[in-house]
């Protein structure tokens with residue numbers, strides 16, 4: 001039997017955590033042959049709720065789940081951690097300034113980065129889901145100087161999946177027939193879902209759609225504002241789809257992308273496509289042998305250029321803000 005992989009989930013008692021933990025424990029994150037030990041991190045007042053979720057996990061009798069530990073101490077929760085899913089974050093509340101939000105999250109993601117640096121396993125892989133995800137990932141990464149920077153990633157897979165679904169509807173094909181879609185930039189309203197290199201049933205997607213106005217006025221805003229539309233309809237923010245995207249992100253990272261296809265992830269920029277080095281920005285990425293790689297050499301048209309630059313500028317501004325706050 002294989003040694004269990006330690007999967008740490010922060011904010012485990014939250015909505016996304018509730019949708020995520022059962023998927024992980026059932027084997028959907030790392031595959032049907034990999035036993036898992038769950039390490040749940042929560043703030044002290046939410047530990048009891050996490051214990052309740054752990055009781056339900058026990059009651060599923062998942063064959064792959066070899067144990068569950070719950071802690072409010074990051075150095076315990078990240079001890080030996082192989083995969084870290086950083087879901088818990090300080091949500092923006094009414095009247096809160098952007099600086100306050102960044103500061104509150106700096107207080108969470110800085111210490112978590114340090115705990116990962118000091119206690120996680122050598123092969124640790126980190127996915128940040130909690131918002132503002134890209135900048136939270138940057139803060140954590142900067143507090144983990146001994147961990148290769150490329151192991152810190154931010155989630156844009158939900159945006160990617162939303163874009164796949166919208167494009168499939170528009171063109172009348174199955175999502176499985178769409179390849180090479182890209183989300184660029186920040187996981188925020190400025191993100192840019194790019195269909196110009198995508199293929200729909202083997203045809204160029206922009207040509208298949210043949211409607212630039214639909215792209216600009218319907219597709220892009222629908223994808224970018226989907227989170228708000230779900231809150232409006234459901235009365236609560238998206239949770240199961242966010243959890244699903246987190247599972248997809250890690251599964252792809254570990255198991256790879258299909259030949260000829262790519263996905264989207266927030267990864268540390270190497271300067272590609274004019275994105276300043278060191279920013280954690282969404283790119284088209286392939287995954288192979290447990291590593292993401294930015295797809296190189298794509299031609300960026302004028303329509304795309306302005307949108308990518310605007311979203312990247314927002315990331316630059318967030319980095320400046322957290323630098324000025326002394327958070328990185």
Ligand code: NDP
Nearest residue numbers: 010011013014015016041042046088089091130131238242
């Ligand atoms: P959720 O589980 O709904 O969301 C968690 C985070 O994921 C939020 O930052 C949320 O951002 C973000 N997120 C990213 N993408 C999406 C998406 N597509 N849809 C919805 N959310 C998305 O939050 P809850 O409040 O239910 O739970 C948070 C838990 O985290 C609580 O149990 C709290 O105690 C815990 N927590 C733990 C910490 C720790 O372990 N140290 C620190 C802080 C909190 P957004 O706010 O923008 O929706």
